[in-house]
Amino acid sequence: MVEPFRFRVNQHGPAGSPVREPFAAAEPKPGWVRLELKAMALNRLDLWTTGGLPGFPLPLPLTPGSDGAGVIEAVGEGTVLPPGLEAGSSAMIAPGLSCGVCPACLRGDDMLCPTYGILGHACDGTAATHVLVPAANLLPIPQNWDFEQAAAFPLVFLTAWEMLVHKAALRPGETVLVWGGGSGVGSAAIQLVKALGGSAIAVVGSEAKAMRCWDLGAEHVLVRDELKALAAKVRELTGKRGVEVVFEHTGATTWNTSLAVCARGGRIVTCGATTGRETTFDLRTLFAKQIQIRGSYMGRREHLWTLLALLKRNPTNPPFRPVIERVFGLAEYPEAQRHLEAGQGFGKVVCRVP
Numbered sequence: 001m002v003e004p005f006r007f008r009v010n011q012h013g014p015a016g017s018p019v020r021e022p023f024a025a026a027e028p029k030p031g032w033v034r035l036e037l038k039a040m041a042l043n044r045l046d047l048w049t050t051g052g053l054p055g056f057p058l059p060l061p062l063t064p065g066s067d068g069a070g071v072i073e074a075v076g077e078g079t080v081l082p083p084g085l086e087a088g089s090s091a092m093i094a095p096g097l098s099c100g101v102c103p104a105c106l107r108g109d110d111m112l113c114p115t116y117g118i119l120g121h122a123c124d125g126t127a128a129t130h131v132l133v134p135a136a137n138l139l140p141i142p143q144n145w146d147f148e149q150a151a152a153f154p155l156v157f158l159t160a161w162e163m164l165v166h167k168a169a170l171r172p173g174e175t176v177l178v179w180g181g182g183s184g185v186g187s188a189a190i191q192l193v194k195a196l197g198g199s200a201i202a203v204v205g206s207e208a209k210a211m212r213c214w215d216l217g218a219e220h221v222l223v224r225d226e227l228k229a230l231a232a233k234v235r236e237l238t239g240k241r242g243v244e245v246v247f248e249h250t251g252a253t254t255w256n257t258s259l260a261v262c263a264r265g266g267r268i269v270t271c272g273a274t275t276g277r278e279t280t281f282d283l284r285t286l287f288a289k290q291i292q293i294r295g296s297y298m299g300r301r302e303h304l305w306t307l308l309a310l311l312k313r314n315p316t317n318p319p320f321r322p323v324i325e326r327v328f329g330l331a332e333y334p335e336a337q338r339h340l341e342a343g344q345g346f347g348k349v350v351c352r353v354p
């Protein structure tokens, strides 16, 4: 039995700077549970929480980590658990936190709640042996999945589903350009596009990553070099039409190429800006091509249940699954952060809890 420990961001610093400390996990309050974590997965958000974001002060000290899976160890007094779960059950965590009673929450748009926050950003997260979460944030683990897969699933699949289904309203037969096909959210998007009847053109940084995108069901894979040549290639692949949907999360560097390759009446959906957050573009392209641009941030918690229902239909050959690049031990969490920041891998970086 390992003494409980967690990682803390005491002050903002570079990737890998969170400090390990022992802690005694509190008893859950009513409506909350304590999970003994078995695995956690990293996201870009772990790096933002660690490094700090200008204009978004965080309640430091803070334990990062938004994704996790484990065993329900303690349940707050009078707490009702979601269907299929009881004390001692294995469960994974939906990372979004909201009030549950405001108009946005009541209509199901929990990510539009004025108090919306993400585990490991708004409150202590999963870079720990134990975590406290609202019972409403628990979900059963899909059949035949281990804790590592369960931990690697919620944030990126929820984000990709919201972008493709609800923001882009992807229709069968449409083509989607997926930037960063080797990232956690990109690898989720490629699989969901296929499951939804669309075809994905994935963009990756290397030949090795290209092979992995084929395996996930991408229709075409482009190894990123010069952006003008890439845009020409996309036009060629789509019969000069361009793609109906651009799945953006890369930001400044790729933004104008996204506009260039978007078909007339197409949609650009973005959830990130890893290469830079400021850009300029020609408004004439926007109106002449009648392009819609939509921002997206996480997604409705309810839709994780939708994804579970889709997985349940075919547990032996699921239509999508998280891609895990590398598994560290939780004690190596700082190293896992540095590895994620280097961005050389394909898929999710996970920490197994001893």
Ligand SMILES: [Zn+2]
Pocket: 098, 099, 100, 101, 102, 103, 104, 105, 106, 113, 114, 115
């Ligand atoms: Zn609310």
